[in-house]
Amino acid sequence: MEEITSFEQFKLNKQLLTAIADAGYTHPTPIQQKAIPAIDAGHDIFGIAQTGTGKTAAFLLPILMKIKYAQGDSPRAIILTPTRELAMQIDEHISLLGKNTDIRHTAIYGGVGMKAQVEKVKVGLDILVATPGRLMDVYFTGELYLRNIQIMVLDEADKMMDMGFMPQIRKLLEILPRKRQNLLFSATLPEKVVKLSEEFLEFPTHIAITPQATPVDTVTQILYHVPNLRTKINLLCELLLDEEEFRKVIIFCRTRINAENIYKYLDRKVTNSVKVIHANKQQSTRINAIDEFKNNDIRILVATDVASRGIDISLVSHVINFDIPIVYEDYVHRIGRTGRAYNKGTAISFCNKAEEYHIAKIEALIRMPIPVTPLPQSLEITDTPFDERQAMLMEIDKQKKKENPNFKGAFHDNKQELKRKALRQQQRKANRPKKGRMID
Numbered sequence: 001m002e003e004i005t006s007f008e009q010f011k012l013n014k015q016l017l018t019a020i021a022d023a024g025y026t027h028p029t030p031i032q033q034k035a036i037p038a039i040d041a042g043h044d045i046f047g048i049a050q051t052g053t054g055k056t057a058a059f060l061l062p063i064l065m066k067i068k069y070a071q072g073d074s075p076r077a078i079i080l081t082p083t084r085e086l087a088m089q090i091d092e093h094i095s096l097l098g099k100n101t102d103i104r105h106t107a108i109y110g111g112v113g114m115k116a117q118v119e120k121v122k123v124g125l126d127i128l129v130a131t132p133g134r135l136m137d138v139y140f141t142g143e144l145y146l147r148n149i150q151i152m153v154l155d156e157a158d159k160m161m162d163m164g165f166m167p168q169i170r171k172l173l174e175i176l177p178r179k180r181q182n183l184l185f186s187a188t189l190p191e192k193v194v195k196l197s198e199e200f201l202e203f204p205t206h207i208a209i210t211p212q213a214t215p216v217d218t219v220t221q222i223l224y225h226v227p228n229l230r231t232k233i234n235l236l237c238e239l240l241l242d243e244e245e246f247r248k249v250i251i252f253c254r255t256r257i258n259a260e261n262i263y264k265y266l267d268r269k270v271t272n273s274v275k276v277i278h279a280n281k282q283q284s285t286r287i288n289a290i291d292e293f294k295n296n297d298i299r300i301l302v303a304t305d306v307a308s309r310g311i312d313i314s315l316v317s318h319v320i321n322f323d324i325p326i327v328y329e330d331y332v333h334r335i336g337r338t339g340r341a342y343n344k345g346t347a348i349s350f351c352n353k354a355e356e357y358h359i360a361k362i363e364a365l366i367r368m369p370i371p372v373t374p375l376p377q378s379l380e381i382t383d384t385p386f387d388e389r390q391a392m393l394m395e396i397d398k399q400k401k402k403e404n405p406n407f408k409g410a411f412h413d414n415k416q417e418l419k420r421k422a423l424r425q426q427q428r429k430a431n432r433p434k435k436g437r438m439i440d
Contacts, residue, residue, distance in 0.1 A: 015100035029054035044204040047185040074145035075128040082159040084109035111283035132168035157186040218339035223370040228384040254323035274300040321349040354395040
């Protein structure tokens with residue numbers, strides 16, 4: 001088989017090739033080399049590929065080639081995504097790659113009013129990008145006709161399963177025409193994704209660009225063992241002061257509270273070139289923050305895992321895991337925000353004692369150790385407060401009990417030891433000779 005080294009070797013029309021050149025794409029990535037010919041040939045696809053490998057263009061280019069031009073009022077291709085951010089991102093890619101065509105497209109998603117989205121659907125579409133929940137909401141208004149769908153894409157299928165979208169997807173499969181081409185893409189391969197693929201893919205072509213859940217080769221991973229929250233903050237600030245090295249940084253936190261507090265601290269103490277996004281932020285605020293980060297108007301974006309998937313922001317120099325994720329696949333998606341499109345990037349993780357358990361699980365998932373780097377000598381290492389130390393000990397006990405249900409825990413052992421100590425004291429007291437007054 002001929003080695004594919006240029007986009008001209010695909011059966012793409014001149015409009016697409018011009019848009020590809022204008023976008024600065026010089027040669028196809030491995031996922032594009034394998035997926036585009038297979039999709040063009042009409043095969044169902046089961047693709048396993050990391051974020052940042054060019055997966056979106058891998059399915060959009062053949063779809064744009066098949067759709068070719070505006071026709072009718074109802075969509076002929078539908079692309080499902082787990083998050084509104086990813087839906088918007090894919091819609092932007094369609095604008096970029098299809099700019100020389102008259103193909104009509106839009107993205108519909110939750111978190112904003114539905115009326116404007118319904119109006120866009122009513123005027124006519126060729127490609128629809130949607131999150132599953134909002135898609136079904138719009139469908140039940142009666143304004144969206146789906147019987148002309150020729151191609152269906154499930155992107156980030158593993159995340160869709162994690163977010164509980166299976167009921168909506170099954171309803172959709174009952175509505176769509178049976179004769180259609182199906183494309184499923186996932187960064188990881190849990191059993192539930194395999195079962196989903198068996199439900200609606202027919203004799204699919206399997207394309208695996210990287211082993212399941214392995215980080216892309218262009219990402220350098222670093223692990224710091226940090227004793228407590230205060231020292232994590234000190235380390236974060238020390239790193240971010242190097243603006244030349246840390247040019248464009250995403251900081252991931254496990255909770256909204258942590259994300260908000262870190263954002264406020266950095267804004268106050270380090271730089272005002274920082275924004276935060278999490279589920280409690282309004283959709284418009286999140287969009288504006290991502291746009292500012294994309295356009296280099298801000299240097300640092302603090303986020304929860306709502307932003308760890310599908311956000312294609314070029315030239316992110318560093319991802320910092322302030323907290324270690326407890327959904328281990330999210331580690332791969334977080335660090336996939338850097339090292340995209342053949343650019344190099346660095347992923348730094350801060351790990352306290354209670355998070356070492358999760359690091360071990362992540363290393364097993366990615367099948368490689370994360371290199372440990374000593375803390376900088378200049379770093380101020382603070383004492384761990386009593387409450388934080390107790391919380392970490394309790395968490396470690398939970399982890400040990402999860403691995404060994406018979407494990408009673410350090411607190412249980414301490415309690416038993418105290419009981420034994422009290423019993424020994426009572427026995428010693430009982431065995432002492434009783435003192436009495438002498439009788440003359």
